[in-house]
Amino acid sequence: MKIRNVMLCLCSLLLSLSVSAKTFTVGVALANFDLNFVSILRTQMQAELKASQLNSQFVDAKGDVALQVQQVDDFINQGVDAIILNPVDTQGVLPMITAAKNAGIPLIFVNRKPEVKLPADMAYVGSDSALGGEMQMEALAKKMNYKGNVAILMGALSNEEARERTRAVEAVIAKYKDMKVIEKQSAKWQRNEAVDVVSSWLLNQRPIDAIAANNDEMAIGAIMALNQAKNEKILVAGIDGTPDGQQFVKNGKMTLTIFQDAKGQATGAVQVAKALLEKQKVQEFNWIPYQTITPENYAQFAAK
Incomplete structure (x- = not known):
């Protein structure tokens, strides 16, 4: 009887240890691996998940909303413990929120803020899109001595980031009165898309x-178009502070960029x-601050 009791206690202890030692799996659904900023997000998340002893699976929506919805459904069916989502369309997130909520799986949005109220066990981590546009244009306006004509390169309009940054630039x-x-x-x-857009503007004189670009990649595309036209007069500002930027x-x-802390x-x-x-x-909104990068201070951001 004593041996039997000891064996029962041992089995109970081992079961308890196996439950407490469970390794969680996090599914990470990203909008597009090809985007420079998303690539930085991905690399840092891989390192952070490993350091946190969390298993992970990464999927690429390739800019396709329907594919991303299916990928999130697949994560839920596979039984992941949490999902981190960088949405393709910030207005098209409700099906994924509903699915995760019904499955009881925590859902964390990163970088692109969903345009709906988040339920409990869901949160957003990122930066205030409007503030980024405001900081960019205020700094650029100062460089312009508060006069002149501005062209705006917008991101994908399915993203809250693009619309809010643009709105803030226009408000500044x-x-x-002289702008x-x-x-x-x-x-x-996209860099290549920006080359085409700016080349057309220049061709039409x-x-x-x-030029205020919603991100660094488009700002770089603008600069490439200006270089091709041998135009060194137009000022160009970006947002993100990527290594290329x-x-x-x-x-x-x-001229300047606004550092959006992808690693943060x-x-x-x-x-x-x-x-x-x-x-x-956790808080529903977890804000990561912006900082302005100029030729005078860029060195302090090189390692970030």
Whole structure:
């Protein structure tokens, strides 16, 4: 009888240890691996998940909303413990929120803020899109001595980031009587698309004094178009502070960029996911601050 009791206690102890030692799995659904900023997010999240001893699966939606919805459903069917989501369309997230909520799986949005109210066990980690646009245009307006014509390169309009940054840029310009927006077009976050858009503006001899791009990749595309046209007069500003963007600031081609901390967002998303898995309370919105990068201070951002 004593031996039997000892064996029962031992089995109970081993079962308890196996439950407490469970390794959680986090599914990470990203909008598009090919986007520079998303690539930085991905690399940092992989490192942070490993350091946090969390298993992970990464999937690429390739910019396809329907594919991303299916990928999130697949994660749920596979039984992942939490999902980190960088949405393709910030207005099209409700099916994924509903599915995760019904399955009781924590859902953490990163970088792109969903445009719906989040239920409990869901959170957003990222930066305030409007503030990024405001900081960019205020700094650019100062460089322009608060006068001149501005062209805006917008990201994909399915993203809250693109719409809010653009709205904020326009609001800053509206404050100054000697400034106005004369062109505004989407280049879908892409460098090559921006080359084509800006080349068309130049071909049509638009009197542009500065270009405010919603991200660094489009700003770099604008600079490439300006270089091809041998135009060194137009100021160009970006947002993100990617390594490529910082290099263009360093060499004087980009007037300034607004540093959006991709590594900070990635680390924050993993930390929030871990907290939710451990049944801790988290804030609905977890803001990562912006900073302005100029030729005078770019060196301090090189390692970030």
